[in-house]
Amino acid sequence: MIYTEQNVLHNTLQSLKNQGKTIGLVPTMGALHNGHLSLVKKAKEENDITVVSIFVNPTQFNNPTDLERYPRTLEADAALLATVAPDLLIFAPTVADIYGSDVSSESFDFGQLDKEMEGSSRPGHFDGVGTIVNKLFEIVLPDRAYFGEKDYQQLLIIKKMVEQKGLPVTIVPCAIVRNEEGLALSSRNALLSEEMKKRATFIYRTLMAAKERFATHTPTEVEAWVKEVFAKESDFSLEYFTITDADTLQHITKKEGGKNYRAFIVVHAEGVRLIDNMSM
Numbered sequence: 439m440i441y442t443e444q445n446v447l448h449n450t451l452q453s454l455k456n457q458g459k460t461i462g463l464v465p466t467m468g469a470l471h472n473g474h475l476s477l478v479k480k481a482k483e484e485n486d487i488t489v490v491s492i493f494v495n496p497t498q499f500n501n502p503t504d505l506e507r508y509p510r511t512l513e514a515d516a517a518l519l520a521t522v523a524p525d526l527l528i529f530a531p532t533v534a535d536i537y538g539s540d541v542s543s544e545s546f547d548f549g550q551l552d553k554e555m556e557g558s559s560r561p562g563h564f565d566g567v568g569t570i571v572n573k574l575f576e577i578v579l580p581d582r583a584y585f586g587e588k589d590y591q592q593l594l595i596i597k598k599m600v601e602q603k604g605l606p607v608t609i610v611p612c613a614i615v616r617n618e619e620g621l622a623l624s625s626r627n628a629l630l631s632e633e634m635k636k637r638a639t640f641i642y643r644t645l646m647a648a649k650e651r652f653a654t655h656t657p658t659e660v661e662a663w664v665k666e667v668f669a670k671e672s673d674f675s676l677e678y679f680t681i682t683d684a685d686t687l688q689h690i691t692k693k694e695g696g697k698n699y700r701a702f703i704v705v706h707a708e709g710v711r712l713i714d715n716m717s718m
Contacts (some may be wrong), residue, residue, distance in 0.1 A: 439455065439462075439526065439527055439529055440481075440512075440516060440528045440529075441527060441528065441529050441530070441531075442529075442530055442531055442532065443470055443531065443535055443536065444503060444529075444531055444534075444536065444577045446528070447489075447529050447577060447627050448577050448579070449486070449521065449613060450500075450527075451489070451527075451578055451579050452579065454486075454487055455579055459486040459487050459707060460484075460486045460487070460581045460582075461487045461488075461489060461578060461579060461580045461581055461582075462481030462482070462484060462485030462487070462488045462489070462580060462581065462582045462583070462584065462609070463481070463488075463490075463491065463574065463575075463578045463580035463583045463584070463607075464477045464481050464488065464489070464490045464491070464492075464583075464584045465488050465490070465491045465570075465571060465574055465583065465585070466490060466491060466492055467493065467494045467495065467625065468492040468493075468494060468509070468510060468511055468512060468530075468625065469508075469509035469510070469511050469515070469517050469625030469628055470511075470515045470518050470519065470617075471622035471623045471624075471625065471661065472604055472615055472623055473586055473588065473610070473614070473624070474490075474586075475518070475519075475522050475695070475703070476612060476613075476615050477584040477585075477586060477612050478490060478519065478523055478526065478655065479522060479524060479640075480584055480612060481582065481584050481610075482522075482523050482526070484582060484610075484672075485581060485582060487526075487527065488518060488523060488526040488527070489526065489527045489528075489529055489578050489580070489673075490526055490527070490528050490529070491528075491529040491530075491531075491574055491578070492512060492528060492529070492530045493529070493530065493531055493536065493570070494508050494510060494516055495536075495564075495567075495569075495570040495645075496508070496537075496541055497537075497541060497543040497562075497565070497566035497569055497570065498535060498543075498562075498563050498564075498566030498567045498570065499566070499611060500560050500561055500562055501560075501565060504711070507629065508625070508626075509541070509625055509628050509629065512530055515528075518632045523540075524676055529577070529578070530573075530644070532599075536570070536573060537715070541658050543562060543565040543566045543568075543569040544565065544568065544569045544572070545565055545709075546564070546565055546568045546599060546602075548564060548568075548595050548599070548649050548685070549598070550596050550686065550688060551564075551594055551598055551686075551687055552564040552591075552596050553581075553593055554591075554592055554680070554682065554687050554688070554689065555680060555682075555687070555702055555704075556592075556704075556713075557591070558590050558619055559651065559677065559704070561622075564591075564592070564595050566594070566600050567592055567596070568595065568713035569596065571596055571599065571663055572599065572605075573604070573680075575605055575607055575654070578609075580607050581606075581607065581608065582607065582609075582610050583596075583608070583609055583610065584606045584611060585608050585611060585612065586612050586613075586614060586615070586716070587611055587612065587613055587614050587715070588614045588615075588624065588713065588714065589713070590621050590700065590702070590715050591655065593609070593611055594610055594685075594687065597609050599647075601616070602617075603703070614648075614714075614715075616638075618643070619636065619639035620639050620642030620643065620646075621638050621639045621641070621642055622641075622712075622713075622714045624712065624713075626630075626710050626711065626712060626713035627710075629709075629710045629713075630707065630708055630710055631708060632674070634707055634708050635674065637638050637705055638673065638674075638712060640645075640674065641674075641705050641712060641714055643704060643716065644664060644667055644668070644703075644714075645701060645703060645714060645716045646662070646681075648660050648664055648701055648716075649701070649717075649718055651663060652656070652681070652699070652718045654659065655658065656692060656693075657681040657690050657691055657692065657693065657699075658691050660681060660701075661679055661681060662703045663681065664676070664679040664703070665679065668695070668705070674704075674705050674706070674707050675705065675706040675707075676704075676705055677704040677711070678702070678703070678704070679701065679703045679704075679706065680701070681699055681700070681701045681702075681718060682700055682701075682702065683697060683699060683700075684697075684699055684700040684717065685697070685698065698718075699717070699718040700715055700716065700717055700718060701715060701718050702714075702715045703715065
């Protein structure tokens with residue numbers, strides 16, 4: 439069933455909560471793929487009720503063209519969801535229903551988590567993410583919410599927001615889902631030509647090679663190598679590649695024992711911004 443008004447959905451879910459039902463939320467911006475479906479299946483396994491939100495959130499876009507181009511495929515999304523979970527609830531509100539006349543973000547203090555990578559590339563992005571996720575939590579009242587590790591920085595920031603606000607929801611991280619060639623599944627992949635979808639697996643192969651090099655080279659050497667590799671590829675434009683502490687997201691220049699590290703990459707292909715990351 440598709441709900442378009444937050445008050446109707448909230449009242450329905452509040453009644454179910456009062457009956458002792460558990461609720462799982464999968465927040466999405468639509469243009470669904472198998473990566474989203476993996477989150478939905480996990481939510482179904484762990485909760486009595488599963489809610490999938492489909493909402494292209496304007497406050498997390500700092501590029502109007504990017505917002506305009508973002509694929510919107512509600513009918514196809516609903517049909518796809520019905521193949522794996524015909525009894526779930528879909529929340530597909532309008533911007534006016536969510537924001538009223540004031541389409542703006544709340545300001546958050548995420549410490550240093552939002553200062554690097556996507557935070558520096560897309561000013562205000564994470565305030566927009568925090569705003570919509572907090573609104574969804576208020577509407578849906580989830581016991582658990584499911585987020586993919588492809589947006590790893592976002593995942594840590596949402597965990598931070600939940601901790602700061604003392605929200606009664608468990609954030610469940612879900613592994614990156616890739617196609618057979620290794621390309622991370624993304625709604626933005628729909629904007630690529632079929633040929634580029636095949637060629638873009640170069641990003642994954644480079645990440646794998648970087649991970650192998652990381653065992654015997656310094657982080658700085660690995661980063662320099664990745665930049666050299668992409669400089670030779672005219673069809674790809676590397677926005678950034680960085681290796682960070684997996685918990686703080688602070689850029690590293692040397693490795694220390696007992697710590698976990700993660701590499702993050704953003705590449706532009708055919709005007710489409712593709713992101714990926716990998717544990718080192």
